[in-house]
Amino acid sequence: MILKKSGRRAEYALLMSLLAVLAWPAQAALQASLDRYTIAMGDSVRLSLRSDDDSDPGDADLAALKNLFEVLQSSSNISTRIVNSERSQTRELTLELTPRREGSLVIPPFEVDGKRSEALAVSVGPEPTVQATDEVVVFEAEVDRSQVYVQGQLLLTLRVQQAVNLDSRSISELEISNAYVETLGQNSFQRTIDGRPWLVHEVRYALFPESSGELLIPAQTFSGRIASGRRTLFDTRPAGRLLRRRSEAIVIPVLPRPANYPAKTWLPSSNLSIDEQWSAPLDQLRIGDSLTRTITITAEGLQGAQLPPIDGNSPDGLRAYPDQPLINNVNGDNGVTGIRTDSLALVAVNDGVYELPALEIPWWDTQSNSLKIAKLPAQRLTVLPSPASIASANSGNNPSPQTSTEKATDSLVSASLRSSIWLPIAMACAAGWILTSLIWWRRSKTLAVPKASPRHEIAITPPKLSDACKKDDPVLAREALRAWIRAQGYSGTIGDWLGVQNSIPLTEAVEELERCLYRHRGPGSEQDTKSNRWNGSTLASAIHALPKSSRSGKATNALPELYLSQ
Secondary structure (H helix, E strand, O other): OOOOOOHHHHHHHHHHHHHHHHHHHHOOOOOEEOOOOOOEOOOOOEOOOOOOOOOHHOOOOOHHHHHOEEEEEEEEEEEEEOOOOEEEEEEEEEEEEEOOOOOEEEEOOOOOOOEEEEOEEEEOOOOOOOOOOOOOOOEEEEOOOOEEOOOOEEEEEEEEEOOOOOEEEEEEEOOOOOOOOOOEEEHHHHHHHEEEEEEEEEEEEEEEOOOOOOEOOOOOEEEEEEEEOOOOOOOOOOOOEEEEOOOOHHHHHEOOOOOOOHHHHOEEEEEEEEEEEEEEOOEEEOOOOOEEEEEEEEEEEEOOOHHHHHHHHOOOEEHHHHOOOOEEEEOOOEEEEEEEEEEEEEEOOOOEEEEEEEEEEEEOOOOOOOOEEEEOOEEEEEEOOHHHHHHHHOOOOOOHHHHHHHHHHHHHHHHHHOOOOOHHHHHHHHHHHHHHHHHHHHHHHHHOOOOOOOHOOOOOOOHHHHHHOOOOHHHHHHHHHHHHHHOOOOOOOOHHHHHHHHHHHHHHHHHHHHHHHHHHHOOOOHHOOOOOOOOHHHHHHHHHHHOOOOOOOOOOOOOOOOOOOO
């Protein structure tokens, strides 16, 4: 068993954090990348400089690079693609490097034609040793730690070092009964040990033990034949000598979940972070507006499926529409990094100030063997009244015609009563005035209140909206419904309009249309089209059941943007 030294891991992580400030140029036309970021003295590492425009990476100044690395070999390549009559060209410079010293080295940014690449960090360990120096092929197994937590990540590397050319190389299939095995990939490079060159091939795995106790990694077998030179169809010589090598079996203690771990979801990780993004400012919402909250959890040494979902509850006054989560795994130099992204659409129903509580995710730091908490601060959302509600409130402050009439009548009566001579006349005039006002008021009220619509007055669903409902197309249905209602003069919020209609089936149908549109617009909706399918018959039936009087004439309460206005 070989235990990989990890003393430089913390130093390397710190260096990568410092380089995050320099990562902005990574989106430029000049891109730099390495095939490995952890090497040993005597190893080779491949650096690639790539340009997607006319800039030539071969013009980059390598003076600073040569102070840290020796350039063993360089090559360049130009590729051209034509897609839809659009021509694009890619230029690439590949450098084979070997470090000049140990430590955490920084490959500086390169600049070509005003375009700048990102800096890259490389951790260089001491020169490895080969126990049997007389061997021409060495096969070994290596793990990155001496113990692991249950459901945590253990990195296994199977390495073949050869000092001769080999044909028909193969490694036995890795099978472990009580662990999940994720293949990370293969890599090949050159290595020099005590002045002797070796060709190295590595196969890397991430192991996740499923139970505490012991994890047995069985011995693995490598086989290959020593190349016997160039052969022809008429060459009857036997193939080269067959070589077999066997690694040692490895037993790793698997630690249980600590007793003081407080959360339900067990998260052993070397680094876990949580961040959020909002689609709109939190203090500029109005009733009927919507915004999306996107929360991403990133954890090194965990799979995306191990990460917990985010609580999608929302306070009263806000309606929440969660989207399907996006779960991904990214394989890199440190193994598996799990990423889970949850999106929640919030729709403002009532005005006011709403507090969203802070989010906390406990996790277990496998580097320091301690409990840590990833946090998102509490958020405050301010929802303002809709313009239609404000206009309605202002109009309520104006005196009504009836109130003015009553005030005028009271004034006339008071003035008449001042003189006893005019008292009978004043009383008669006042009585006539009041009687006339009462008749006028009752008549106007009768004209203002629509009569209950009989069966034959029920209108047919508007043709454009009817077609959209028949096609089960929520986007077209939204546009048709909005156009139909606006054509009738409505300009308020959807809540106002639904309140005027006073139809529970219609309210439920519009809410289902909104939910479907949020799912349709969300990331990952393409992955589950059946779950996003909308049945337009419900909305069509609800509108068909409305009385004709509810579908014509002008009104002041109406529909806003049913969905996102953009």
